[in-house]
Amino acid sequence: MHLPALQNQLLAALPPEDYVRLAPRLELVRMKLGHPVYESGGALQHVYFPVSGIVSMLFVTKAGASAELAVIGREGIVGVSLFMGGETTPNRCVVQSACEAYRLPALALREEFARGGPVQLQLLKYTQALITQIFQTAVCNRHHGVEQQLCRWLLLSLDRLAGNQLKMTQELIANMLGVRRQGVTEAARDLEKAGLIHHARGTITVLDRPGLEARVCECYAVVRREYDRILPALVQAAHQSG
Amino acid sequence: MHLPALQNQLLAALPPEDYVRLAPRLELVRMKLGHPVYESGGALQHVYFPVSGIVSMLFVTKAGASAELAVIGREGIVGVSLFMGGETTPNRCVVQSACEAYRLPALALREEFARGGPVQLQLLKYTQALITQIFQTAVCNRHHGVEQQLCRWLLLSLDRLAGNQLKMTQELIANMLGVRRQGVTEAARDLEKAGLIHHARGTITVLDRPGLEARVCECYAVVRREYDRILPALVQAAHQSG
């Protein structure tokens, strides 16, 4: 049994009996770049288990400035506030890289969560990992320069995608990081000079991942280590399915 | 029945039958300013329900720079990673303002959490509010100046303390915000010139709270609104006990 939904590592980490109970209520949806999965304060009707692509958690200020808080890929779930009891949340979630996801109605999710056991545990563990990513974003925003943040962002994104290419304009990256587009241009130029990446009109190719990891600030490692520590089942799943 | 532990608003919001089951296992501890409640990556033996004072969630980088992620007072609980399933977390928790708290052994907490019901719900709701505070810190770090961050910090702290005084040197505030001490000095000077605060050797007195709220960035309001929305029981409790 290798259903596509199992490409979501969180679902894949569930015991089979839990998964088969969930599976019939999962519905595949495809979402294009820029698609708003959730709006700030909007009522959440579903949670999403991505099997490909990336969803960004963003906050947009009144003045229109934005800041990415975390990225979510097939290791996780979009919409944790549904089982955390808040129903909604003041941040947005936007598709950052064209995304296929299995969605589950809010009611079904709450029902599953209320059973306790492995489903609940897995969801909570993922949430804690997500918290780590969010607070490390806060740390990085405070103390590290644009270039290091770009490295972190590239690595976090790459971890969630197949291959070594990102289809993403510098403008969009700048919006994610909450910096100027020129800042990204300059940082990308320097990384390209160092032979770590190649970029051209909306595509960034990572040529030297170890080189990037050597240049990134500690924030990436902290987040990565926490994901690996809290969600070892996911790492195994990643190895199995590529 | 007005036990001191009920001054913790999270405990106070529990149904009486849940509270009486918990109460015998709560142990009062007093913690001085600077006391490390949790170290980064350390094993968590207890969770803490503050009844007075403030605990800061901090992250300290390898280079020694620090950044506050959130503050926790009698509205909450210190140590959410214990019931979130991660056991530990890479950030520190430090007493920011002398604190009395009731602590509960890790085992007892997990037992209570596993029962589901109101205890679990309340803990999760609080965690979501905490997530909001953390990501708003990330936003504020990215986009807002030192003065606005100081305003936010003052208001968040004031919400968790009785009275309008903060015993806190500028040096410590700077460490919390992850900025230079001089930056805090300058911001505080400007706020004092505007008649909003008075400060002298380790004590900041807020003279004009509405004035501060007018000058702070939206980050404070976003956090405050989420706490009020997700945890209305806590607001009521706050009204009852002052």
Next chain:
DNA sequence: TGCGCTCTGTGCTCTAACGTACACAGCCTA
């Protein structure tokens, strides 16, 4: 009263990032 400590105020230079502006380059379509 005097000493020494901590805390605060203020000055400087330096740098990263911002806002703005504009030129060019690749790609698509007419």
Next chain:
DNA sequence: TAGGCTGTGTACGTTAGAGCACAGAGCGCA
């Protein structure tokens, strides 16, 4: 092939904050 659009490169001046240095001010203690 020309025109237009989007994405990228580069160059300003401006500013917030960092790093550093040191003077003064309030407080505790001998």
